[in-house]
Amino acid sequence: MAGEFSNYLRSLSSQLRLEPREEQEILREVQAHLEDKAAELKADGISTDEALDLAVRQMGTPKEVARSMYAVHSPGVWKDVLLATVPHFLLASLFALHLWSHYFLVGLLLIGVTLVSWRNWRSGHPSKWSYSWMGYTLAAPAISWLLALIALSYGGWTLVTTGQLPFNVILFFLLVGYIPFSMWIVFSVVRKLVRQDWLLASLTALPFPFLTSWVLFLNWQGGLWSDHGERMQETDTDRALIFLALAVTTAVFLRVGPRLIRIGLLTLCTVVMVIITAASLPVTFSLLAVLLMMLASLAFLLSPAVLESQISNRAHSPSPGDSNGEVTTRWSDNVT
Amino acid sequence: MRQQELLKGNTETLLLALLEIEPMYGYQMANEVDRRSSGYFAFREGTLYPALHRLERDKLVEGNWMDTPNGVRRRYYSITAKGKEALSARQVEWRRFTQAMNSVMLPKPQ
Numbered sequence: 277m278a279g280e281f282s283n284y285l286r287s288l289s290s291q292l293r294l295e296p297r298e299e300q301e302i303l304r305e306v307q308a309h310l311e312d313k314a315a316e317l318k319a320d321g322i323s324t325d326e327a328l329d330l331a332v333r334q335m336g337t338p339k340e341v342a343r344s345m346y347a348v349h350s351p352g353v354w355k356d357v358l359l360a361t362v363p364h365f366l367l368a369s370l371f372a373l374h375l376w377s378h379y380f381l382v383g384l385l386l387i388g389v390t391l392v393s394w395r396n397w398r399s400g401h402p403s404k405w406s407y408s409w410m411g412y413t414l415a416a417p418a419i420s421w422l423l424a425l426i427a428l429s430y431g432g433w434t435l436v437t438t439g440q441l442p443f444n445v446i447l448f449f450l451l452v453g454y455i456p457f458s459m460w461i462v463f464s465v466v467r468k469l470v471r472q473d474w475l476l477a478s479l480t481a482l483p484f485p486f487l488t489s490w491v492l493f494l495n496w497q498g499g500l501w502s503d504h505g506e507r508m509q510e511t512d513t514d515r516a517l518i519f520l521a522l523a524v525t526t527a528v529f530l531r532v533g534p535r536l537i538r539i540g541l542l543t544l545c546t547v548v549m550v551i552i553t554a555a556s557l558p559v560t561f562s563l564l565a566v567l568l569m570m571l572a573s574l575a576f577l578l579s580p581a582v583l584e585s586q587i588s589n590r591a592h593s594p595s596p597g598d599s600n601g602e603v604t605t606r607w608s609d610n611v612t
Numbered sequence: 613m614r615q616q617e618l619l620k621g622n623t624e625t626l627l628l629a630l631l632e633i634e635p636m637y638g639y640q641m642a643n644e645v646d647r648r649s650s651g652y653f654a655f656r657e658g659t660l661y662p663a664l665h666r667l668e669r670d671k672l673v674e675g676n677w678m679d680t681p682n683g684v685r686r687r688y689y690s691i692t693a694k695g696k697e698a699l700s701a702r703q704v705e706w707r708r709f710t711q712a713m714n715s716v717m718l719p720k721p722q
Contacts (some may be wrong), residue, residue, distance in 0.1 A: 304677075305638060305661060305687050312639040313657075344662035348669060540674025 280328040281310050284338060291342035295350050295401065302345055310335060327483035347533030352404035356532050359405035363389050363412050363521040367483075368519035371512045397599055406468075408526050411480040414465060417458040418484060419491050424451045424458070426495070470584045477580035478542055479529055485573035486518055486549050493557055514556035522546050546573045624672075625664045626653070628691060628699040631673055638664060664689060672698050688716070709721035 285303050292299050317327035335341065352360070366385060370376045384523045396406040427443075428451045434442045441448055469477040489527040525545035529538050550570045554561045561569075629643050641664075642655045667673040672695035673686050691699070 299667075301687075302661070304685070308637075308684065308686055309639045309661075311684075334657050336656055341658040341661070344659065347667065348662050348665045418696065 280332055281307065281314075284310070284332050284335070288342055290337055292345055293342075293475075294346065297401065298349050302349075306335065306341070326528070343535075346535065351533050352530035357405065357527045359403075360408045360526050360530055364483075364519045364523035364526060364555040365410050367412070368516045368523065371519065372516040374509050374512050375513075376512070386412065389413055390416070400481075404530060407476055407480045408482075408522075410465065410469075411483055414462055415482065415484060415487050417461045417506040419488055421455060421458040421462065422488065423491070423495065424454050428455065461594055466580065466583070467587070469582050471587060474580035474584040475535065475538055475542075478577045479526065481577060481580070482525065482542065482545065483519075483522055485546065485569075485576060486553055489553055489557075489569075492516075493559075511556040511558070514552050518549050518552050518556075521545055521552070542577055543574060546570070546577055549573070622706075623655075623659065624667055625699070625702045627660075627663060627667060627689075628672060628695055628702070631689055631691040632696065632699060635688045637686040637688050639686075641689075667695065671695075 285307055288306065289299060289303055292302065294302070309504075313331035313334065314324075314327045317330055318324060322330065338495055366389075370382065370385070375381055389409055390413045393406060393409040396402055397410065402410070428448070431441055431443060431451070434440065463557055466477050469480060522545065525541055529541050530581055532538060532541070550566060554566045554569065627641060628646055630636060636644065638660055642657055642660055645653050645655055664673065664675070668675050668689070668703055671692060673689045675689045678684055678688050679685055703705055
């Protein structure tokens with residue numbers, strides 16, 4: 277296939293940000309159209325180079341085509357919306373019913389969510405509803421990674437200053453092993469998400485800022501296993517509201533097509549979450565502190581965009597038409 | 613430019629009308645619109661496929677890959693029963709619209 281078409285299809289492929297099967301169908305169709313067009317132009321007496329150039333120009337820029345295709349293909353159906361909001365509603369119920377300090381129940385819930393996500397992702401073609409489930413699945417290794425890091429830093433500091441570890445040596449080495457392991461789990465999933473669309477990684481990570489601040493707060497208030505339940509019941513409704521906001525954001529995100537609206541939604545939800553979090557915790561935050569929390573949360577949620585630009589595989593992925601006319605995409609390279 | 617504006621809200625109706633005649637693939641549809649309108653409606657080809665995929669998403673058309681006799685694989689679209697209903701409704705609306713437009717813009721001499 278002519279280099280002109282290869283470049284066009286490669287550029288289109290990198291901007292579509294859709295599921296691999298959908299991308300392949302679109303690229304095949306556009307490729308067939310370009311070839312038909314060029315053949316017709318050549319039959320009319322136009323030189324090969326000119327025909328290829330004209331065919332590509334009449335199709336429109338890859339950016340325009342990708343944007344329109346994204347708006348058509350990225351929204352989910354109502355079933356996706358319903359399923360995607362389930363984990364948010366479950367978490368909202370835990371807080372509304374003051375059950376969040378029953379860690380056995382929370383553990384069961386997390387195991388259930390993890391099993392559902394794992395079954396869906398095992399196929400290599402995750403459904404549109406599965407990203408919110410994956411978010412809560414990743415929350416456990418991500419937050420435990422942070423807690424392990426804090427415990428290890430504390431242990432290391434105590435060892436340096438007093439010459440003794442504040443906990444068992446076996447636990448110390450377990451923590452040393454767990455930190456890279458949990459980081460690898462989180463990073464490998466995030467990397468896979470970002471290779472398709474960084475916005476999906478952001479949607480997945482949407483509850484992270486609240487969950488992290490919540491767990492760190494409990495840890496700071498006498499450890500996770502202290503009896504916080506009764507003391508903080510009054511503001512449980514606020515926390516339930518956070519998960520309702522997450523459910524609404526996820527639902528709207530899945531139903532709208534334009535990327536800018538999706539980015540705006542995630543930004544708005546993050547700002548609302550920080551405000552409710554600051555209001556619900558029994559600590560007084562200054563305006564500056566709230567603003568800094570907002571900035572940190574937004575930077576975290578938009579960080580997959582930076583990661584996307586740095587994943588070099590995309591730039592070096594094979595041309596959509598290089599292998600015997602077969603269109604290949606980033607994701608299919610990744611899963612097969 | 614003005615043709616493009618007029619075409620903007622009616623691309624999908626034109627595609628449905630073409631597919632009511634026979635199943636076609638994208639490139640064939642672009643050519644057919646061009647031929648039937650004597651070049652008046654020149655499709656911007658990049659807008660053709662999003663429109664077709666939108667129709668397919670809404671179950672108004674159905675796309676299937678088929679091998680042509682010369683060995684080229686093409687995606688043929690055919691109109692569904694729901695698409696035919698939608699087309700009839702749009703044709704009725706279009707007739708009323710053009711009649712109203714004509715009676716205002718091109719009044720018959722008294």
